Amino acid sequence: MNNQIVYLAGGILLLNGLLQKYAKDYIKQFFRSRAEDQDQQMDIVIDLLITCFVTILSCSYYILTQSNKDAPQQQQQPKIDESKILESIMKKRRSITPKDYNDQLIDDQDIQHILECANTAPTHGKNEPWRFIVYKRENLNQFFTFVKDWYKQNSQEVFNNEEDREKAMKQIDNKFSEIQKASHIILLCMKRYANENNIMPEWEEISAVAMSVQNIYLQTAAKGFGGYWSSMTFAKDARDSKEMRQFLNLDNDEDRVFGSFVIGKVDDLSKFTRIPGEYKKKVEFR
Numbered sequence: 138m139n140n141q142i143v144y145l146a147g148g149i150l151l152l153n154g155l156l157q158k159y160a161k162d163y164i165k166q167f168f169r170s171r172a173e174d175q176d177q178q179m180d181i182v183i184d185l186l187i188t189c190f191v192t193i194l195s196c197s198y199y200i201l202t203q204s205n206k207d208a209p210q211q212q213q214q215p216k217i218d219e220s221k222i223l224e225s226i227m228k229k230r231r232s233i234t235p236k237d238y239n240d241q242l243i244d245d246q247d248i249q250h251i252l253e254c255a256n257t258a259p260t261h262g263k264n265e266p267w268r269f270i271v272y273k274r275e276n277l278n279q280f281f282t283f284v285k286d287w288y289k290q291n292s293q294e295v296f297n298n299e300e301d302r303e304k305a306m307k308q309i310d311n312k313f314s315e316i317q318k319a320s321h322i323i324l325l326c327m328k329r330y331a332n333e334n335n336i337m338p339e340w341e342e343i344s345a346v347a348m349s350v351q352n353i354y355l356q357t358a359a360k361g362f363g364g365y366w367s368s369m370t371f372a373k374d375a376r377d378s379k380e381m382r383q384f385l386n387l388d389n390d391e392d393r394v395f396g397s398f399v400i401g402k403v404d405d406l407s408k409f410t411r412i413p414g415e416y417k418k419k420v421e422f423r
């Protein structure tokens with residue numbers, strides 16, 4: 138309950154009691170001359186009159202102070218231009234790779250908040266096909282080991298010769314040691330038939346996932362972190378494999394893994410800038 142109301146009720150009771158105790162005798166004196174023999178009824182009437190008077194007085198005071206408090210505040214509140222805030226976050230958003238991260242970790246709660254925002258993306262039919270698997274830095278090796286083991290087991294099918302294999306494995310090792318600097322990686326997945334009663338064309342579901350990734354990008358920038366969408370092309374055979382889907386609890390062959398969102402802390406986000414190409418060249422008004 139509002140504290141003010143509790144104080145007010147206490148005040149009413151106290152004032153009421155005080156008036157009944159000290160003011161009653163004076164009021165009685167005043168009336169006694171007119172109704173000498175009706176002492177008891179007079180007591181009750183006077184008590185009631187005092188209670189009504191105190192209640193009306195207190196309520197008026199409360200209403201007056203409340204309305205005075207609200208009025209200037211409403212006037213003083215500056216109007217927030219949300220469109221400008223959004224524009225500034227959009228312009229601040231950049232793809233920032235692990236070489237620019239410092240070693241600090243991001244709180245899991247921030248990652249959860251980012252993904253809560255990702256979940257608000259538009260989605261045809263409200264199918265919400267995005268799925269996210271988050272790896273914290275301390276567990277990243279589990280994912281890397283899975284990918285490397287996959288290549289070991291499938292090298293015959295994937296590589297034409299030993300030289301190609303060595304080159305690819307070296308690139309994977311380099312990429313993983315870079316990504317080790319990330320605070321978290323978020324594997325970006327699509328559940329193709331998230332709502333089996335409402336099947337949409339694949340491109341619409343892929344687009345919905347991409348829109349959720351844009352929300353991740355924007356919230357990452359708003360929090361001042363660095364991050365980027367890594368397609369994981371360097372490990373694309375493993376990324377697109379049935380085994381990867383199983384590893385990430387995706388049970389349908391048409392479910393997809395679109396790489397990962399790599400995220401980490403940066404010292405100063407404002408130093409990363411990119412001026413996009415002229416928007417007017419991509420727009421036609423009719």
Ligand SMILES: Cc1cc2nc3c(=O)[nH]c(=O)nc-3n(C[C@H](O)[C@H](O)[C@H](O)COP(=O)(O)O)c2cc1C
Pocket residue numbers: 230231232233234365366367368369370411
């Ligand atoms: C679907 C998609 C996949 C991407 N994959 C990669 C990637 O694998 N590696 C990378 O460095 N950047 C990747 N990016 C980020 C782009 O390189 C980046 O958006 C582009 O350079 C423009 O820079 P900006 O995002 O800072 O504006 C990807 C972006 C998108 C939309």
